[in-house]
Amino acid sequence: MPIRLDTASADFAQRFAEFLASKREVSVDVNDKAAAIIADVRARGDAALTDYSRTFDRVDLAALGLRVPDAELDAALASIDAETRAALELAKARIESHHARQRPADDSYTDALGVTLGHRWTSVDAVGLYVPGGTAAYPSSVLMNAVPAKVAGVPRIVMVVPAPDGVIAPLVLAAAKLAGVHEVYRVGGAQAVAALAYGTETIAPVDKIVGPGNAFVAAAKRQVFGKVGIDMIAGPSEVLILADGTASADFVAADLLAQAEHDTAAQSILVTDSDELAAHVTAAVEDMLARLPREEIARASWRDHGAIIKVESLDAAIALVDRVAPEHLEIHAADADALAAKVRHAGAIFIGAFTPEAIGDYVGGSNHVLPTARSARFSSGLSVLDFMKRTSILKCAPDALAVLGPAAMRLAAAERLDAHGRSVAIRTNLPPEGGQ
Amino acid sequence: MPIRLDTASADFAQRFAEFLASKREVSVDVNDKAAAIIADVRARGDAALTDYSRTFDRVDLAALGLRVPDAELDAALASIDAETRAALELAKARIESHHARQRPADDSYTDALGVTLGHRWTSVDAVGLYVPGGTAAYPSSVLMNAVPAKVAGVPRIVMVVPAPDGVIAPLVLAAAKLAGVHEVYRVGGAQAVAALAYGTETIAPVDKIVGPGNAFVAAAKRQVFGKVGIDMIAGPSEVLILADGTASADFVAADLLAQAEHDTAAQSILVTDSDELAAHVTAAVEDMLARLPREEIARASWRDHGAIIKVESLDAAIALVDRVAPEHLEIHAADADALAAKVRHAGAIFIGAFTPEAIGDYVGGSNHVLPTARSARFSSGLSVLDFMKRTSILKCAPDALAVLGPAAMRLAAAERLDAHGRSVAIRTNLPPEGGQ
Numbered sequence: 001m002p003i004r005l006d007t008a009s010a011d012f013a014q015r016f017a018e019f020l021a022s023k024r025e026v027s028v029d030v031n032d033k034a035a036a037i038i039a040d041v042r043a044r045g046d047a048a049l050t051d052y053s054r055t056f057d058r059v060d061l062a063a064l065g066l067r068v069p070d071a072e073l074d075a076a077l078a079s080i081d082a083e084t085r086a087a088l089e090l091a092k093a094r095i096e097s098h099h100a101r102q103r104p105a106d107d108s109y110t111d112a113l114g115v116t117l118g119h120r121w122t123s124v125d126a127v128g129l130y131v132p133g134g135t136a137a138y139p140s141s142v143l144m145n146a147v148p149a150k151v152a153g154v155p156r157i158v159m160v161v162p163a164p165d166g167v168i169a170p171l172v173l174a175a176a177k178l179a180g181v182h183e184v185y186r187v188g189g190a191q192a193v194a195a196l197a198y199g200t201e202t203i204a205p206v207d208k209i210v211g212p213g214n215a216f217v218a219a220a221k222r223q224v225f226g227k228v229g230i231d232m233i234a235g236p237s238e239v240l241i242l243a244d245g246t247a248s249a250d251f252v253a254a255d256l257l258a259q260a261e262h263d264t265a266a267q268s269i270l271v272t273d274s275d276e277l278a279a280h281v282t283a284a285v286e287d288m289l290a291r292l293p294r295e296e297i298a299r300a301s302w303r304d305h306g307a308i309i310k311v312e313s314l315d316a317a318i319a320l321v322d323r324v325a326p327e328h329l330e331i332h333a334a335d336a337d338a339l340a341a342k343v344r345h346a347g348a349i350f351i352g353a354f355t356p357e358a359i360g361d362y363v364g365g366s367n368h369v370l371p372t373a374r375s376a377r378f379s380s381g382l383s384v385l386d387f388m389k390r391t392s393i394l395k396c397a398p399d400a401l402a403v404l405g406p407a408a409m410r411l412a413a414a415e416r417l418d419a420h421g422r423s424v425a426i427r428t429n430l431p432p433e434g435g436q
Numbered sequence: 437m438p439i440r441l442d443t444a445s446a447d448f449a450q451r452f453a454e455f456l457a458s459k460r461e462v463s464v465d466v467n468d469k470a471a472a473i474i475a476d477v478r479a480r481g482d483a484a485l486t487d488y489s490r491t492f493d494r495v496d497l498a499a500l501g502l503r504v505p506d507a508e509l510d511a512a513l514a515s516i517d518a519e520t521r522a523a524l525e526l527a528k529a530r531i532e533s534h535h536a537r538q539r540p541a542d543d544s545y546t547d548a549l550g551v552t553l554g555h556r557w558t559s560v561d562a563v564g565l566y567v568p569g570g571t572a573a574y575p576s577s578v579l580m581n582a583v584p585a586k587v588a589g590v591p592r593i594v595m596v597v598p599a600p601d602g603v604i605a606p607l608v609l610a611a612a613k614l615a616g617v618h619e620v621y622r623v624g625g626a627q628a629v630a631a632l633a634y635g636t637e638t639i640a641p642v643d644k645i646v647g648p649g650n651a652f653v654a655a656a657k658r659q660v661f662g663k664v665g666i667d668m669i670a671g672p673s674e675v676l677i678l679a680d681g682t683a684s685a686d687f688v689a690a691d692l693l694a695q696a697e698h699d700t701a702a703q704s705i706l707v708t709d710s711d712e713l714a715a716h717v718t719a720a721v722e723d724m725l726a727r728l729p730r731e732e733i734a735r736a737s738w739r740d741h742g743a744i745i746k747v748e749s750l751d752a753a754i755a756l757v758d759r760v761a762p763e764h765l766e767i768h769a770a771d772a773d774a775l776a777a778k779v780r781h782a783g784a785i786f787i788g789a790f791t792p793e794a795i796g797d798y799v800g801g802s803n804h805v806l807p808t809a810r811s812a813r814f815s816s817g818l819s820v821l822d823f824m825k826r827t828s829i830l831k832c833a834p835d836a837l838a839v840l841g842p843a844a845m846r847l848a849a850a851e852r853l854d855a856h857g858r859s860v861a862i863r864t865n866l867p868p869e870g871g872q
Contacts, residue, residue, distance in 0.1 A: 229814030
């Protein structure tokens with residue numbers, strides 16, 4: 001059974017703290033193995049990729065080829081049914097138009113002293129997108145990662161995806177083709193991350209790596225961080241549903257299960273001020289679970305990590321929501337908009353009874369790559385900004401330097417960086433302050 | 437002598453590639469030691485901080501106190517001379533007014549279907565600022581990290597700074613006071629990073645850690661990433677000066693040395709189309725070096741990592757600049773603005789002969805925390821955005837869900853996530869597609 005908490009209980013504070021601290025993933029330390037794989041790929045390039053793919057994916061890249069030919073991408077796109085293709089195209093168009101609004105503006109202004117300040121945004125040159133293989137191969141994730149990169153203007157988007165037993169889901173290749181991915185390689189794991197970061201004979205290195213993966217992929221991304229940029233390290237997914245007595249128990253139960261079916265480590269939380277809703281949702285979950293194809297996964301997630309938290313009022317619950325900092329927050333309540341406006345920490349908020357999280361997963365237009373495991377306290381979902389960077393620009397007129405120079409020289413002297421002070425003094429003909 | 441390259445040489449491409457790949461830091465693997473310290477601080481809290489500080493900093497925190505009392509901050513601010521205080525205040529005011537322009541805008545709009553999309557920016561709740569001790573204790577860095585956090589609206593800004601032999605530079609404490617840092621603790625190293633990430637009896641945990649540090653600090657930041665947010669991992673500083681025959685050799689030489697005096701691992705690069713300028717700069721550097729208090733450091737940096745690269749034209753040099761992706765780029769040339777506009781990868785650009793980088797270090801108003809070691813290819817200097825995060829918001833009117841629902845259900849079916857499809861179907865009364 002999911003955990004039950006009540007803010008009215010004497011031990012609530014302690015039990016809630018324990019709940020927040022509980023780990024949903026067995027943390028496997030694969031750092032040494034990932035490091036060895038990275039070193040090997042740096043040393044042996046494509047040959048190392050071939051060896052690891054034979055071992056881990058039972059595939060012979062020497063025969064099949066590391067790069068997926070364009071013809072194979074075209075064939076994958078041609079192979080999917082018209083309805084699915086139309087759904088992918090709708091998703092792509094909506095993601096594109098929403099993300100286009102995220103393009104940042106440059107700035108340039110000259111202040112009263114004659115100093116021109118500003119910044120200019122430019123795209124990253126080359127991005128690598130990691131896509132997991134097997135059952136977690138989601139075409140929607142390909143779109144959610146590749147389309148913002150495209151909107152940012154990234155000129156080279158590379159995708160890596162493992163091909164266990166030689167197979168890559170055609171939908172994943174079709175989504176890559178639709179999204180305009182430039183190169184696709186059939187390799188996964190830490191070896192794929194190493195190839196993207198350092199390059200091999202076949203794969204030119206990229207500047208930033210995004211996308212989710214298993215523990216090896218996460219460890220490898222952490223290790224190559226600095227050499228290249230990385231996005232967040234994704235953990236298991238979670239939803240918190242804030243609902244009052246007006247909510248539909250069926251809608252709430254369906255959404256808790258849409259989260260739970262992802263993974264046994266996924267987490268679904270209901271926070272409500274209504275005992276009656278809690279009881280109805282509990283019953284509806286049990287009823288729906290029995291009819292789900294992924295019943296076993298969803299049942300384990302709900303049993304081991306699910307929670308129902310009873311609160312005095314939804315207003316008072318906002319502080320709890322902020323402490324959970326959920327990846328997904330749904331609000332089913334009479335005053336959903338007002339409640340949403342009070343939340344500080346959440347990856348995404350889905351407002352009202354007719355906004356199931358699944359809409360955001362596919363066709364809403366906003367990004368479904370969101371901060372997990374409480375990291376919404378300090379990070380944001382994927383956006384166009386993740387594929388761009390800002391160069392700051394400074395230009396002093398000689399008069400401006402004359403006005404600002406003495407203060408800069410004073411601080412340089414205080415920090416005992418005499419050459420800093422002299423680089424100002426030589427232009428302003430002021431005596432250097434150095435040497436104190 | 438610094439390395440000399442010429443794009444006209446037959447072996448230029450290879451030598452330039454080697455130059456880019458050369459390491460300026462001995463990379464010390466301190467991961468295991470940092471991990472042990474983090475584990476110990478998690479287990480023993482303040483007692484561990486006291487033990488490490490006794491060993492590494494020769495200071496008795498049990499006697500002196502972990503937290504620096506407000507009275508000590510006030511006394512530090514009162515102790516500095518009026519001119520230095522005025523310079524710090526000018527720097528703070530300029531940083532503040534420039535960074536205020538970086539505050540991001542919220543967005544909300546309803547599309548033709550009736551879907552409301554948008555995002556809201558909120559500040560991180562608590563930020564930890566790491567400040568190195570000893571000779572690298574720079575009050576300007578305190579301002580550059582704390583002021584943007586303040587502008588972002590961060591309600592709790594915590595600073596940690598080691599106190600070797602019990603001493604913290606009064607200027608650092610004064611800058612913290614001026615910048616409005618809320619809590620200061622006299623502890624450094626991996627133990628300080630662990631305390632910020634996990635908390636101890638005295639130090640409440642923060643959500644994000646920023647600021648430069650030594651190899652232990654960098655390793656610890658990398659390890660706590662995920663539990664908290666971190667900024668970039670800073671490497672040694674660098675400048676690339678792009679100059680034509682109109683440039684002043686003295687200005688160029690002074691700026692190369694302002695970079696070189698930071699650290700023996702710092703790097704100063706001159707790229708020019710003028711043999712005459714190159715010769716004059718070489719002579720001026722030698723001349724100025726002999727008169728610098730930090731001659732030894734600057735000389736080692738220039739000798740071991742300095743470079744003069746001869747190009748056919750500055751226009752043709754832009755591609756080289758982008759490959760270096762320098763932290764600081766100065767342009768001393770007749771058409772400096774036009775050249776600056778063509779650069780894609782640089783942390784900051786300083787345009788024209790009267791914009792020495794030192795102005796940006798102190799009082800220009802832009803941030804001096806910039807991406808080093810070629811990471812301007814994928815990351816930006818510190819800004820207000822580093823202390824905020826974006827919550828995305830989605831709201832469907834029932835009609836909008838009816839229109840988008842079928843495509844979402846199609847994709848859910850394609851990904852075999854039936855509960856996702858059902859969460860839509862239950863609201864739209866469409867037959868679920870699941871189970872295929």
